[in-house]
Amino acid sequence: MKKHIVCFGDSNTHGYFPVEGGLGRFNENERWTCLLQKHLGEDYLVIEEGLSGRTTSFEDPLEEGLCGLTHMYTCLMTHEPVSLLIIMLGTNDAKERFGSNAACIALGMKRLIQKAQSVKDCWADGKPNILLITPQNMDARYIDSPFTASMGRGCAEKTQALAAEYKAVAELTGCEYLDANQIATDGPNTIDYMHLTKKDHSLMAEAISKKILEIGI
Secondary structure, eight states: OOEEEEEEESHHHHTEEEETTEEEEOOTTTSHHHHHHHHHOTTEEEEEEEOTTOBSSOOOSSSSSOBHHHHHHHHHHHTOSEEEEEEEOOTGGGOGGGTOOHHHHHHHHHHHHHHHHHOGGGBGGGOOOEEEEEOOOOOGGGGGSTTHHHHOSSHHHHHHTHHHHHHHHHHHHTOEEEEGGGTOOSOSOTTTSSSOOHHHHHHHHHHHHHHHHHHTO
């Protein structure tokens, strides 16, 4: 059987990109998840579990089904046996309506990781393997984009403080760690200032594939 790698994230895992007057999605030759599959080859099955708006542990009062904590068990058991779980979340947790900060978002991530580790029956060889990725920071210029109304204020500052918080969570929970801000150096895009560019998807795939091989998955 192939090694199952589950990519659990939000719109930047889904491959969303903003276009003037509408919504878009990068195709299978552009999304980092699909490019990761190409890098790793036929011995791996890379599974896309990206949902726009997903949070670590917050229930969204405006949209249903976006709490990562609620869906982690089902996701992992659907794709068992899981050799590696990649989690890249936190941007949506910064929305003003959740009234949170970087430290609390990190606590939500810690809770999500511990939930995943507790799903004993899903893991290949019975061993949880998780790669935590800090998402790319939102640029402060998002405040002048059409997305300010739904995101609210203060989001950029919260996301910019996540890397230090997430690195500590990774160390505490025994997870591997990457910071997308050290990888995705092309963006963010200049429409909403929060989503990966096409080039950054390629850079992410390359860096993540190297990390996977480095840790011996």
